[in-house]
Amino acid sequence: MVGVLFVAVAFTVNRLLRPVIFSPEKLLTYECGVDPVGEDWAHTQVRYYVYAFLYVIFAVDAIYLFPWATVFAAAGFGAATL
Template sequence: MDYFGSYLVVVVLLLLGGGIVAGGLAVNRMLRPHRPTPEKLITYECGVDPVGEGWAQSYVRYYVFAYLYVVFAVDAVFLFPWATVFSAPGFGTTTLVEMFVFLGFLFTGLIYAGRKGVLSWL
């Protein structure tokens, strides 16, 4: 098999997968009942009928909390490989210094967020 032959296998598998998904959606569309009523077309949110307009303000603070969570979750992703490399011979001191630099950046960001008042709920 030549160089482009391996790409041909990938393209065939992608087309096959897309065909299976498209076929499933087409069969679903043909077999499902379609009887729209005004009650079915109303926006439904958590079991409560919509009242008023659809415009609502939300606090940016909640998005900042989510962003901080993602930052510290990614931090955990970097800590696990570090723990495995740390035990390898010849990498101990260098790896330890690099990880403390990384944790220092994270701690500095946490202190900055705390001083800006992002971490308070009120």
């Protein structure tokens, strides 16, 4: 409850203290100081997301694999586990 209250108070104070002046330049998309050119839709390759997702799966799998291997490497667990 304290965390939710803290976030709510922070957002409320931010809304009350910020300046509310809109201009056409302020509403433009910011691209590192360069004026936006072209369409607003960018095509991305799905395969990059698949590689990233596979990396995350195997990284998390490795985190649980090493402690499991050290426990079953103890004396008396080798043949029974195999």
